[in-house]
Every structure is written in structure tokens, then in C-alpha cells.
Amino acid sequence: MTDVGRHPRIKLYTLSEVVDVKGYVGNFDVKILKKARYVDEKECTACGDCTKVCPVVRPDEFNLGLSSRKAIYSPFPQAVPSAYVINVNECLGQNPAVCSKCIDACEKGCINFHMSDEEIVENVGTIIVATGMEPYDPTEMDEYGYTRFENVLTSLEFERLVNAGGPTRGEVIRPSDHKRPRSIGFVQCVGSRSARKGKSYCSNVCCMNTVKSTLVLKEHAPDMEVKVFYIDIRAFGKGFEDLYKRSRRLGVQYLRGLPGTVEELPNGSVRVAVENGATGALEFHDLDMLVLAVGVEPPQSTQRLQEMLGLQLTSDGFFLEAHPKLQPVDAATRGVFYAGCAEGPKDIKESVTQASAAAVRAIRLMHKGEISSEPITSEVIVERCKSCGRCAEVCPYHAITVDVKKKTPAVVNTAACAGCGTCAAECSFGAITMNHFTDKQILDQVDALLDQSPQEKILAFACNWCSYAGADYAGVSRLQYPPNVRLIRTMCSGRVDEKFIWEGFAKGAPVILVSGCHIGDCHYIDANHWTEKRVAKIHKKMDKLGIRPERLQLEWISAAEGIRFANVMNHLEALRKSVTPQEISQTVEILKADEKSVH
Amino acid sequence: MENSEKSKNRPRIGVYVCHCGLNIARTVDCEKVAHMAGELEDVVVAKDVSYACSEPGQHSIKEDILANNLDRVVVASCSPRLHEPTFRQMVQAAGLNPYILDMANLREHCSWVHMDDPDAATEKAMDLTRMSVARVRSLQPLEPETLPLTKRTLVIGGGIAGIQAALDLADNGYEVVLVEKRAAIGGTMAQLDKTFPTMDCSI
Numbered sequence: 168m169t170d171v172g173r174h175p176r177i178k179l180y181t182l183s184e185v186v187d188v189k190g191y192v193g194n195f196d197v198k199i200l201k202k203a204r205y206v207d208e209k210e211c212t213a214c215g216d217c218t219k220v221c222p223v224v225r226p227d228e229f230n231l232g233l234s235s236r237k238a239i240y241s242p243f244p245q246a247v248p249s250a251y252v253i254n255v256n257e258c259l260g261q262n263p264a265v266c267s268k269c270i271d272a273c274e275k276g277c278i279n280f281h282m283s284d285e286e287i288v289e290n291v292g293t294i295i296v297a298t299g300m301e302p303y304d305p306t307e308m309d310e311y312g313y314t315r316f317e318n319v320l321t322s323l324e325f326e327r328l329v330n331a332g333g334p335t336r337g338e339v340i341r342p343s344d345h346k347r348p349r350s351i352g353f354v355q356c357v358g359s360r361s362a363r364k365g366k367s368y369c370s371n372v373c374c375m376n377t378v379k380s381t382l383v384l385k386e387h388a389p390d391m392e393v394k395v396f397y398i399d400i401r402a403f404g405k406g407f408e409d410l411y412k413r414s415r416r417l418g419v420q421y422l423r424g425l426p427g428t429v430e431e432l433p434n435g436s437v438r439v440a441v442e443n444g445a446t447g448a449l450e451f452h453d454l455d456m457l458v459l460a461v462g463v464e465p466p467q468s469t470q471r472l473q474e475m476l477g478l479q480l481t482s483d484g485f486f487l488e489a490h491p492k493l494q495p496v497d498a499a500t501r502g503v504f505y506a507g508c509a510e511g512p513k514d515i516k517e518s519v520t521q522a523s524a525a526a527v528r529a530i531r532l533m534h535k536g537e538i539s540s541e542p543i544t545s546e547v548i549v550e551r552c553k554s555c556g557r558c559a560e561v562c563p564y565h566a567i568t569v570d571v572k573k574k575t576p577a578v579v580n581t582a583a584c585a586g587c588g589t590c591a592a593e594c595s596f597g598a599i600t601m602n603h604f605t606d607k608q609i610l611d612q613v614d615a616l617l618d619q620s621p622q623e624k625i626l627a628f629a630c631n632w633c634s635y636a637g638a639d640y641a642g643v644s645r646l647q648y649p650p651n652v653r654l655i656r657t658m659c660s661g662r663v664d665e666k667f668i669w670e671g672f673a674k675g676a677p678v679i680l681v682s683g684c685h686i687g688d689c690h691y692i693d694a695n696h697w698t699e700k701r702v703a704k705i706h707k708k709m710d711k712l713g714i715r716p717e718r719l720q721l722e723w724i725s726a727a728e729g730i731r732f733a734n735v736m737n738h739l740e741a742l743r744k745s746v747t748p749q750e751i752s753q754t755v756e757i758l759k760a761d762e763k764s765v766h
Numbered sequence: 767m768e769n770s771e772k773s774k775n776r777p778r779i780g781v782y783v784c785h786c787g788l789n790i791a792r793t794v795d796c797e798k799v800a801h802m803a804g805e806l807e808d809v810v811v812a813k814d815v816s817y818a819c820s821e822p823g824q825h826s827i828k829e830d831i832l833a834n835n836l837d838r839v840v841v842a843s844c845s846p847r848l849h850e851p852t853f854r855q856m857v858q859a860a861g862l863n864p865y866i867l868d869m870a871n872l873r874e875h876c877s878w879v880h881m882d883d884p885d886a887a888t889e890k891a892m893d894l895t896r897m898s899v900a901r902v903r904s905l906q907p908l909e910p911e912t913l914p915l916t917k918r919t920l921v922i923g924g925g926i927a928g929i930q931a932a933l934d935l936a937d938n939g940y941e942v943v944l945v946e947k948r949a950a951i952g953g954t955m956a957q958l959d960k961t962f963p964t965m966d967c968s969i
């Protein structure tokens with residue numbers, strides 16, 4: 168930590184949060200709000216004279232309230248930066264008439280009540296999100312009595328208790344009477360792996376943290392009775408099984424089953440009622456202290472950052488990586504990377520590994536000092552643009568600006584454009600060309616495939632990243648399916664313009680498929696939402712025109728779903744067989760008569 | 767051979783139908799596909815080749831591009847997700863813009879999935895090649911844009927992950943802005959004493 172404090176190339180802002188991010192890969196402008204510390208960070212020598220005279224006593228949050236601190240304090244003994252800090256909400260001294268004791272005590276004159284919050288803008292090329300996690304608050308799990316009984320603690324509180332630098336200097340005592348407990352119980356999966364309370368995922372670190380704690384206890388007090396209540400012990404990492412075995416060898420009792428209730432006994436101990444999973448019998452265990460192995464959750468700031476940077480979240484609320492196996496630290500937004508628990512619960516070793524990986528991924532992007540953009544981007548045909556703003560609204564990357572009021576034509580920021588083609592598909596005035604996937608290029612493919620015997624063919628649009636890849640996977644797996652499907656590749660299903668569909672039907676296609684990544688997995692953030700909306704809109708129009716809406720299908724097929732791809736092809740072929748030549752020629756007639764409304 | 771005004775502005779397309787050993791040729795009649803392609807408008811040469819991606823395969827296509835003054839190329843072979851970069855480099859080496867290439871997927875999307883029906887597979891291969899020729903006709907050369915970049919990284923969060931990332935970057939010569947919402951860095955790890963699996967102190 169101290170290396171960070173003195174590194175000439177690291178600029179450290181504490182008490183600070185990112186409040187706005189503008190720009191794109193290579194050139195982000197980041198607005199940072201730095202809260203006032205009221206102590207000069209550079210001048211303060213951490214002598215502590217101020218703290219001695221401060222009259223305000225408050226619980227110390229670093230020790231989770233197990234000890235106290237003053238309104239002016241050092242966050243913790245080895246803190247970086249080491250400068251003291253004032254909590255203004257607690258300080259009496261904004262009005263020096265009330266209190267200015269610390270100002271008088273500080274010989275160097277570092278304390279300044281007039282400091283104010285600052286807003287700073289920094290320009291950077293890449294961003295690493297390492298916002299970590301927050302421990303679960305077990306208040307809602309009333310059955311464990313966390314808020315009711317003094318001797319029920321969370322694992323983090325217990326960490327402070329056994330910490331040599333903590334409030335008790337590492338001596339384990341129980342909060343109610345400061346006596347050494349003779350027995351301690353641990354409850355696993357608190358706030359994790361539950362469909363009812365807390366989270367449904369496994370928090371990954373609490374099993375091993377408990378194993379560690381039992382070893383620490385047994386080391387200090389071999390005769391202490393230590394019991395662990397658990398569902399199953401997850402000791403999957405390198406060296407973990409050894410620690411677990413050692414813990415068992417030292418006499419720690421592992422009891423399968425989570426407590427149903429916890430009651431307090433007159434002497435402050437607790438009685439734990441648990442159904443023993445091995446015997447099925449209801450057991451009662453009297454313990455001097457109980458530790459809840461709390462899980463971890465995404466920090467509160469996650470959603471704000473997600474919106475600011477255009478990132479995605481998993482259903483668990485952690486940040487979603489670009490690819491779970493092959494790009495585990497990249498965000499889908501170019502130039503943004505993840506490290507540590509921000510991406511999901513993990514231990515220190517994994518956090519550090521990811522951090523180094525993220526650093527290298529960032530360096531890989533930056534080392535040339537310039538960045539070349541993929542030329543598959545959209546382009547505005549200024550003369551046709553009506554400044555309606557639709558393209559800017561649908562672009563997942565906010566890569567288009569249109570001043571709707573001033574009626575200035577749309578402008579594409581090619582550096583930010585990822586090339587999904589959604590804007591081109593959504594512009595009603597044909598004012599956007601999608602390079603390399605132009606209307607003409609795609610329509611010519613549609614016409615070529617429907618040139619001969621269209622009634623026998625199935626026209627299918629597939630996005631490059633998921634559905635086309637899924638078709639490749641079907642091929643690699645040698646799955647056999649009907650041979651009359653013809654795929655047209657677009658980068659994103661969002662590119663599939665309504666006019667491509669009408670062109671297909673007008674040229675006699677019996678069945679058309681639009682396919683893309685599953686909702687939530689879109690390679691272009693959420694461009695496939697627009698695909699979904701567009702297809703729904705076309706379905707409505709088909710219905711109105713008297714064309715069977717089933718003839719246009721929408722399917723989400725991932726790169727791993729070769730089997731699903733083949734199944735969809737079989738389904739389409741069955742559907743195609745249900746479309747008669749009369750039905751096709753009727754459709755062709757309808758569309759001929761109705762050319763205007765569908766284009 | 768044609769020297770009329772009209773043909774001067776027409777695209778000059780070359781089509782290469784790959785056997786992929788027997789991977790494609792066992793099911794698809796590659797010669798027939800190439801022959802059909804040779805009849806299409808704007809196609810100047812159409813050939814079947816045993817392995818388009820191999821060194822000799824690429825070499826012969828490059829020679830063809832130069833000899834026939836081609837300005838657009840269709841390779842009918844495997845998935846573009848596999849070999850598009852290979853063939854883009856190939857056309858670039860022959861002096862063309864890499865974006866005037868198109869691929870028809872005759873392997874993953876055809877020969878491998880319609881093994882029991884060679885006639886239908888060949889029909890499909892011809893359609894896929896026709897579609898590719900239709901597309902390649904209007905492909906445009908594209909140039910990547912080079913933009914300046916700031917060699918600095920913002921790290922949000924000063925826990926162990928943020929600290930490690932910041933140090934790795936800074937030690938490699940990159941400037942880092944580290945933003946931590948609390949008064950000190952260290953995150954959760956600063957609160958731990960001994961840590962698994964080594965059971966040593968955390969800071």
C-alpha cells in the first residue's frame with residue numbers, strides 16, 4: 168500500500184468518487200468529486216496530537232464499532248495516505264467559538280475548516296474498474312439474532328477481533344463481558360446460496376475464511392470448542408483442502424446443517440437449534456459466541472458506474488465480462504477492464520491475478536500511443552438526414568449526436584461507433600450508411616438467393632458473434648439439418664432493416680429468420696432489444712396486411728448452441744412446408760400493391 | 767480481353783472455390799460450383815483449389831489477382847470467423863484493400879451439415895457463392911482511422927485489486943489516477959489479519 172502512496176506515476180485521490188465519464192477508448196474525460204478532508208494531506212505527519220484533544224467520541228467503523236475513535240482520526244494505523252481526516256458531520260468546530268481544539272493542538276497548522284469539496288477532471292485512455300464488494304448485512308436474518316444478541320458477530324467483525332492490530336490487540340474476547348469464550352460456533356452461507364434471503368450465489372470466500380479462523384483459534388487455544396454449521400465446505404483452491412483437513416484434525420467439529428433458530432441464554436451465551444443433516448436429529452448447541460460467515464455483495468456504486476460507462480451486469484449484480492472464458496477481464500465497452508471482486512466474489516489471489524491481467528490488457532491497448540479504429544462504422548448522408556434524433560436514441564454507445572432543436576444533421580463519432588448497424592436500420596430516411604454492410608450489399612444477397620426457386624428456400628439473418636457462430640458450431644459438430652437454409656451474416660441482429668424483410672417476402676421467400684445473441688448477451692450492449700422491437704412491429708404490419716406473421720421468425724441462438732441452431736433449422740423447414748405457392752404469390756401481390764406503406 | 771468503355775468501370779471479380787482437402791469436396795461438387803461462378807456477370811476468373819489457405823494456395827490466388835488485374839475476390843471455403851483475417855492479408859499482399867474480400871461458407875454451413883445430400887449441398891454451395899459474388903460487387907475499400915490516445919489509466923477502487931493494477935501499470939511506465947471513495951486505500955484486505963491459504967498477514 169505504501170508503494171502506491173509514494174509512486175511517482177500514481178496520482179491518488181481518496182475520499183473521491185467518479186461522478187461523470189465522457190469520451191471513448193483512448194480519450195476519456197473523467198470528472199472526480201474529491202470530498203474535503205479538512206487536514207492538509209501533504210503536511211500532516213500523523214503525530215496524533217489533534218486526536219488527543221478532540222472531545223467527540225464515536226464508534227470506529229474500521230473496527231466495525233468494536234472500538235471508538237474521535238471526530239478527527241486516522242482511518243487505521245498503517246493507512247495510506249497516513250494523513251488524519253475530520254468527519255465534518257461529527258465535528259463541533261465549524262464554528263471555532265464552539266471548538267477548535269485540534270487547530271490549536273496541531274503545531275504544523277495542517278487543519279483547515281474552510282477546505283471545500285473539489286471537482287477535478289482527468290483525461291485517461293483506459294479505465295480499470297476495481298470497486299470490490301461489500302459484506303452482506305445479516306440484519307434481515309432475524310433467526311440468527313444478529314441485532315438482538317451481543318455475542319453474535321459477523322465474520323468481518325470477528326476478523327477485527329482476532330487482528331493483532333485490532334481493538335483487542337488480537338485477543339479473542341466476547342463483546343458482552345470481555346471474557347474469553349470457551350466455545351465458538353460458525354454459521355456458513357449467511358446471505359449466500361439462499362432463495363429466500365440474501366443472494367442465491369456462493370460467495371466463494373466464506374468457507375475458507377471460516378477454515379482459516381478455526382485454525383487461528385485452535386492455534387491460540389487448543390482446548391477451545393469450535394463448531395462449524397454448514398451446507399457443504401467449498402475448499403476447491405490450491406492448498407485449500409489441506410487447510411480444511413488440518414482444521415478437522417485439530418478437532419474442529421463440522422456439522423452439516425444450518426441453524427433454524429438462535430436463542431440467548433442468561434449468561435450471554437447462545438443456544439443454537441440445528442437439524443443435523445447426517446442423523447436427521449434436532450440438536451441444541453450452547454456456545455459462548457457465534458460468528459456469521461457473511462457473504463459478499465456488489466457495492467452500492469455499481470449501478471451508477473454501470474450507467475456512466477455503459478457496462479453490463481450479471482443477474483447477480485456484478486459486472487459482466489466480455490467473454491466468460493476468453494476475455495475474462497475485458498468489459499464489452501472497449502478500453503474498460505475489471506479487476507477483483509467487482510466482477511464477482513473471489514479471494515485475494517484471484518483478485519491480484521485479475522488485476523495484473525487487467526493492467527496488461529490496458530497496456531496492450533495503450534502502448535502504441537495511438538489507436539486504430541475498425542472501419543466498419545456508420546456514416547451519415549447529410550442531405551437525407553431530417554435530424555429526427557432516432558439514431559442517437561438507439562445507439563448503444565452514444566456514438567451519435569443530433570441537435571434535434573437546431574435541426575443540425577446527425578454526426579457519428581467513428582471512434583465510439585462499434586459497428587452494430589442499429590442506427591442504419593432504424594433511420595426512416597435512409598440517411599445512414601453502414602459501411603461493409605450497406606443496404607445494397609445486403610439486398611443484393613437477398614435477391615441473389617431468391618432468384619431461382621425462392622419457394623424452396625429459407626432466408627436467415629444471423630449475427631456474427633452468436634448465431635452465425637452457432638451455425639459454425641453446428642457444422643463443427645456435424646449436425647445434419649435441411650439444406651435449403653441460406654444465411655446472411657450481419658455484425659449484429661440490430662442491423663436487420665425492415666426493408667430487408669419486405670424485400671425477402673416480395674421476392675417470394677416462404678419463411679424468414681432473424682437471429683441474434685440472447686437478450687442480455689448482445690455483443691453490442693443491448694442493440695438486440697431494438698431487433699426485438701422491430702420484429703414485433705413487422706409482425707403487426709404483417710398481420711394487418713394479411714400475411715401470416717409466423718413466416719417471420721425471431722430466434723436467439725448463442726455461439727455454443729449448435730444443437731439449438733440445427734433444431735431451429737428443422738423447425739423452419741416444417742414451417743416452410745406449410746406455406747403454399749398460393750400463399751407466397753398472394754404475399755407478393757399484397758406487397759406489390761402496398762409498396763409505399765412497407766417502405 | 768473486353769476493352770469497351772463499359773467494362774472498364776465494371777468490377778473484376780475472382781472466385782476461388784476451395785476443396786479443403788475432402789472436407790468440402792467430398793460432399794460439394796467444387797468444380798461445378800466454380801464453373802457456375804465463372805458464368806456470373808463481372809466474374810473474370812473462377813477456379814477450384816485444393817487448399818486456398820495453404821501457402822501455395824494463397825500464392826496462386828495472389829498471382830491470379832495480379833495477372834487478371836482483379837479488384838474484388840470471393841473465397842468460397844470455410845467460415846469467415848476462421849479465415850477472414852488470412853484472406854484479407856492475402857488480398858492486401860496482392861495490393862488490394864482488405865475489405866474488398868468476401869467469403870462463402872461452404873464447409874461449416876454446407877458440406878459438414880448436409881453430408882447425406884450431395885446434390886442439395888452443391889445447390890446450396892452455388893447459391894452461397896452467388897450471394898457472395900452479389901455482395902462483393904459493391905464492397906468498398908475501407909481505411910482504419912488512427913486516433914491519438916492518452917497513455918494514462920483510471921483505476922476506480924483502491925482495494926487489493928486496484929492497488930495491484932495501479933502498481934503494475936505504473937511500474938511499466940504508465941501514469942495512473944487511482945480513485946478511492948474512502949479516506950485510505952486497502953479495501954477489505956486492510957481489515958484482515960491472517961489470510962488463507964498462506965495464513966500470513968495481509969498488509
Ligand SMILES: Cc1cc2nc3c(=O)[nH]c(=O)nc-3n(C[C@H](O)[C@H](O)[C@H](O)COP(=O)(O)OP(=O)(O)OC[C@H]3O[C@@H](n4cnc5c(N)ncnc54)[C@H](O)[C@@H]3O)c2cc1C
Nearest residue numbers: 299300468507508514515923925926927947953954961962
Ligand atoms: C470476512 C472476509 C474475510 C476474507 N478473508 C480472506 C482471506 O483470508 N484470504 C483471501 O484470499 N481472501 C479473503 N477475503 C476476500 C478478500 O477480502 C477479497 O478477495 C479482496 O478484498 C478483494 O479485493 P478488491 O480490491 O476486489 O475489493 P475490496 O477489497 O472490496 O476493495 C474495493 C475498494 O474499492 C473502493 N470503492 C468501491 N466503490 C468505489 C467507487 N465507486 N469509487 C471509488 N472507490 C470505490 C472501496 O472503498 C474499496 O477500498 C475475505 C473477505 C471477507 C469479507
Ligand code: SF4
Nearest residue numbers: 356359369370373374
Ligand atoms: S463459500 Fe462456503 S459459506 Fe460462502 S457461500 Fe459458498 S458455500 Fe456458503
Ligand code: SF4
Nearest residue numbers: 552553555556558594
Ligand atoms: S435517424 Fe436518420 S434522419 Fe434521424 S437524425 Fe439519425 S440520421 Fe438523421
Ligand code: SF4
Nearest residue numbers: 562584585587588590
Ligand atoms: S453502428 Fe451501432 S454503434 Fe455505430 S453509430 Fe450506429 S448504432 Fe451506434
